[in-house]
Amino acid sequence: MAKYRVRINPRENCISDMVCVSICPDVFEMNPDDNKTQIVEKFRSPPENIAEGIISEDLRECAEQAAAACPVQIIFVEPAE
Numbered sequence: 001m002a003k004y005r006v007r008i009n010p011r012e013n014c015i016s017d018m019v020c021v022s023i024c025p026d027v028f029e030m031n032p033d034d035n036k037t038q039i040v041e042k043f044r045s046p047p048e049n050i051a052e053g054i055i056s057e058d059l060r061e062c063a064e065q066a067a068a069a070c071p072v073q074i075i076f077v078e079p080a081e
């Protein structure tokens with residue numbers, strides 16, 4: 001199954017409106033410490049980076065919908081190498 005890289009960049013620009021979390025909670029969640037969005041732990045890649053992850057084809061559509069809806073346009077979904 002095809003893989004896709006999801007990036008939140010620059011994550012510090014997140015305005016914490018939770019739009020991405022509402023649209024695609026399987027991939028995005030709020031970080032309780034800084035109240036900005038992050039990638040759900042099981043998809044993080046590299047694991048120590050909360051702002052990048054790898055998802056499979058079945059989650060691509062919701063991640064792309066979240067990217068399109070983000071008011072500050074900091075979510076990117078692109079084919080993984």
Ligand code: SF4
Pocket residue numbers: 008013014015016017018019020021036037066069070071072073074075
């Ligand atoms: S939609 Fe954009 S601004 Fe809103 S929580 Fe997600 S990343 Fe942050």
